[in-house]
Amino acid sequence: MKLIRTTLLAAAMSLAYAGPLLAADTMSKDQVKAEKQRIESEAKAAKDKCKDMKGNAKDVCMAEAKGQEKLAKAELEAKQKDTPKARYDVAMAKSDMEYHVAKEKCDDMKGNEKKACDKDAKTAYDQAKKQAKADRDAADGKKERTADASRRSKDTK
DSSP, rough: OHHHHHHHHHHHHHHEEEHHHHOOOOOHHHHHHHHHHHHHHHHHHHHHHHHOOOOOOOHHHHHHHHHHHHHHHHEEEEHHHHHHHHHHHHHHHHHHHHHHHHHHTTOOOOOHHHHHHHHHHHHHHHHHHHHHHHHHHHHHHHHHHHHHHHHHHHHHH
16 A cells, blocks of 8 residues: 555656646747737737726726736746746736735725725735745745755754
């Protein structure tokens, strides 16, 4: 039974680290350029929709448009290079977008309701950042190295 578990664990680890090598989504320079142009044209169209709006609705719309553009660019980068940093950048772009949109939506509120909304948005943003960093560090193996180093220092004492 232990042999099966060990084998399954080894297979899972192999696949996890081989992910970037198995990624067949390598894009040519022309494809990347076309994708960037598509992202920019979609962002421009989204921002143009916001121009007709007034007040805070316009601010929310612009925050969504800018966030979607930043997220799409980060996803394109991650598609090109499947690295822990690229995946972290995608997670951060998504959490930044969600935070800025939530903050703009909170501006419609007043008093304690606005304070609570801002606090909730900040808490969700901090949690998303923390999770993104943990995922990146786990993919990099930093926690394992840190744990091994602390274990070694305790053993030498």
